Amino acid sequence: MQTHFTKAQLEDPQIREADSILRKCVHCGFCTATCPTYVMTGDERDSPRGRIWLMRELLETPESVSADTGYHLDRCLGCLACTTTCPSGVDYHHLIEIGRERLDAKVPRPLADRLMRRILAMVIPRAGRFRLMMRLGRIGALFSPVLPKRMRAALAKLPRTLPTFDRVGRKTMTFRSRTKGTRRVILLAGCAQRALDPRINASTIRVLNKLGVEVTVREEAFCCGALAHHIGDAGAAREAVRATLLSWQEELDKGDVDAIVANASGCGTMVKDYAHMVGDDPELAGIAARVSALARDVSEVIADLPLAGIVTPAPEGRGSITYHSACSLQHGQKIHDLPMQLLREVGYEVKQPVEPHLCCGSAGVYNILQPEMAEGLRQRKLENISRAGAPMVAAGNIGCIQQLDGDIPVRHTIQYIDWACGGPPAV
Numbered sequence: 028m029q030t031h032f033t034k035a036q037l038e039d040p041q042i043r044e045a046d047s048i049l050r051k052c053v054h055c056g057f058c059t060a061t062c063p064t065y066v067m068t069g070d071e072r073d074s075p076r077g078r079i080w081l082m083r084e085l086l087e088t089p090e091s092v093s094a095d096t097g098y099h100l101d102r103c104l105g106c107l108a109c110t111t112t113c114p115s116g117v118d119y120h121h122l123i124e125i126g127r128e129r130l131d132a133k134v135p136r137p138l139a140d141r142l143m144r145r146i147l148a149m150v151i152p153r154a155g156r157f158r159l160m161m162r163l164g165r166i167g168a169l170f171s172p173v174l175p176k177r178m179r180a181a182l183a184k185l186p187r188t189l190p191t192f193d194r195v196g197r198k199t200m201t202f203r204s205r206t207k208g209t210r211r212v213i214l215l216a217g218c219a220q221r222a223l224d225p226r227i228n229a230s231t232i233r234v235l236n237k238l239g240v241e242v243t244v245r246e247e248a249f250c251c252g253a254l255a256h257h258i259g260d261a262g263a264a265r266e267a268v269r270a271t272l273l274s275w276q277e278e279l280d281k282g283d284v285d286a287i288v289a290n291a292s293g294c295g296t297m298v299k300d301y302a303h304m305v306g307d308d309p310e311l312a313g314i315a316a317r318v319s320a321l322a323r324d325v326s327e328v329i330a331d332l333p334l335a336g337i338v339t340p341a342p343e344g345r346g347s348i349t350y351h352s353a354c355s356l357q358h359g360q361k362i363h364d365l366p367m368q369l370l371r372e373v374g375y376e377v378k379q380p381v382e383p384h385l386c387c388g389s390a391g392v393y394n395i396l397q398p399e400m401a402e403g404l405r406q407r408k409l410e411n412i413s414r415a416g417a418p419m420v421a422a423g424n425i426g427c428i429q430q431l432d433g434d435i436p437v438r439h440t441i442q443y444i445d446w447a448c449g450g451p452p453a454v
């Protein structure tokens with residue numbers, strides 16, 4: 028794609044980065060077929076190619092930006108399916124981040140929108156606050172019919188029963204392996220996940236310990252910052268990223284850390300991108316590069332270990348599972364087959380729904396900020412899952428699990444692996 032930035036504009040490193048990304052796009056349109064929002068609306072401006080065009084206009088001539096640009100950029104899920112499909116290697120991930128940041132600086136959002144985003148960025152990344160909000164939300168749900176649409180969507184997403192609070196991550200702790208092992212990892216305990224389902228961290232630690240891996244969780248690493256980053260709260264995102272990096276630096280300086288493990292793929296994608304995000308920040312650049320190099324999804328860590336050695340016998344088989352491939356895992360981290368391979372290795376029959384590349388509509392807090400599009404995608408995914416015919420579903424991200432859990436139970440892949448290795452039943 029041709030661009031027409033002025034010399035003065037190109038002195039800005041962010042514009043230089045955007046320019047080199049834009050120039051890679053040849054407008055072939057392959058990405059449109061796998062873009063969930065384009066599939067749902069058929070509107071070119073809801074496609075990656077259309078959004079790339081809108082962003083070029085926004086960045087080249089910010090004074091001419093219209094409300095339309097914000098509307099269509101907001102509807103992007105950030106699922107990154109377009110990056111998997113694009114034959115030219117267009118880095119849509121970082122382009123949309125630049126586009127959104129510039130748009131927010133140019134066109135202030137309505138007050139109600141800003142307020143909603145601020146509340147989400149303040150509450151969800153703190154597991155304790157999030158849990159309190161869930162309690163209050165149950166009272167708020169009584170007034171649901173008279174609340175604004177987005178507020179209703181947020182309340183509808185709250186779980187019917189509150190799980191016990193996840194003690195993992197409340198303070199710095201190390202879970203030692205009884206098996207003789209040589210590996211040591213840092214686990215990102217997560218924020219929303221701790222408030223929503225403590226079983227995921229428990230299963231992760233149990234399986235890793237059985238495989239001889241010592242697991243350390245740092246209290247200060249309370250959130251990876253992804254949620255605040257994606258809703259445009261740069262201050263809250265930086266606070267979370269800085270706290271996490273400095274805390275992990277202390278742990279890494281003790282030596283012998285083999286990996287930094289994320290079991291929520293949205294967080295894993297973010298941590299793997301810390302080096303890019305932090306850029307040349309004098310305080311954080313060095314540690315961010317170390318952390319990104321060590322970041323792994325839990326499936327990647329387990330794949331390197333002798334899993335077959337800890338599986339319990341199941342003479343009658345373990346049943347079949349439909350695997351839902353979270354966008355942040357398959358598109359963000361390019362990990363699609365590996366979790367299915369692990370599930371098969373421990374004895375499950377694994378099925379895939381049709382349209383496995385399409386997002387379920389969760390996408391962080393997209394299902395709260397864009398409830399209609401999110402619900403359309405959820406229904407489409409649920410129908411595809413139901414057609415696959417398995418009585419259980421596995422996914423590698425808490426957002427997808429919350430979005431899809433229902434008549435057919437959805438659990439984290441690690442919970443099924445844990446079950447097959449003598450842990451508690453996943454369903």
Ligand code: SF4
Binds near residue numbers: 053058076079109116
């Ligand atoms: S597939 Fe890639 S090169 Fe083709 S239009 Fe989409 S982003 Fe541009």
Ligand code: SF4
Binds near residue numbers: 075078104105
């Ligand atoms: S990130 Fe997802 S929703 Fe956004 S343009 Fe790419 S494919 Fe479409």
